[in-house]
Amino acid sequence: MKTLLAIFALLVGALYTVDAQAQIPKVPGIDLPTQLLGALNNVEGLGLNADQTSKLKDNNKSFTDDIFNVLNSAVGDDSKKSQFLNLKKTRQKFLMGLLGQQLLGKYNKKIGTLIKPFKKQLGLAALAL
Numbered sequence: 852m853k854t855l856l857a858i859f860a861l862l863v864g865a866l867y868t869v870d871a872q873a874q875i876p877k878v879p880g881i882d883l884p885t886q887l888l889g890a891l892n893n894v895e896g897l898g899l900n901a902d903q904t905s906k907l908k909d910n911n912k913s914f915t916d917d918i919f920n921v922l923n924s925a926v927g928d929d930s931k932k933s934q935f936l937n938l939k940k941t942r943q944k945f946l947m948g949l950l951g952q953q954l955l956g957k958y959n960k961k962i963g964t965l966i967k968p969f970k971k972q973l974g975l976a977a978l979a980l
Contacts, residue, residue, distance in 0.1 A: 883972060888915045890965035897957055899950075906949055914942055914979075922976045935978040942979070 891911040894904055921934045946955050970977040 883969065884915050884919050887918075887966065887969050887973075888912060890969070891915065891962055893962060893965055894958070897954060897961070899954070903949055907946075910942075910945055910949075914938065918973075918976050918979050921979075922973070928975060931975055932978060935976055938979040 888911055891914070892908050894907060899907065917938055918935070921931055921938070924931070926934075946958065950958055966980055970980065973980070
């Protein structure tokens with residue numbers, strides 16, 4: 852009876868140690884920065900003109916590069932956190948100036964669902980999004 856109880860405890864313990872992986876949509880062979888940039892560049896249906904689209908995509912590229920530069924830097928977590936929050940503030944200021952309140956709301960809603968799966972992978976960098 853004790854061995855049966857021990858085996859049951861071992862099986863229950865093993866069940867709780869299995870790490871469940873989130874189902875993150877990932878295109879094989881494409882790295883995380885490229886996937887994040889693709890999600891940020893999804894502007895279809897927002898009614899942006901060519902100049903707005905071009906400026907937004909340029910800013911998305913530099914924003915993504917900045918995120919991963921900070922993420923891969925050797926500074927401490929507190930410094931990274933403040934840098935990510937500064938990136939977010941600068942980004943929101945740019946987006947407000949480019950898109951205005953109404954389009955910014957639509958853009959944030961649209962990309963919010965697209966970037967949600969990446970937030971766990973980004974860890975502390977998700978503060979910038």
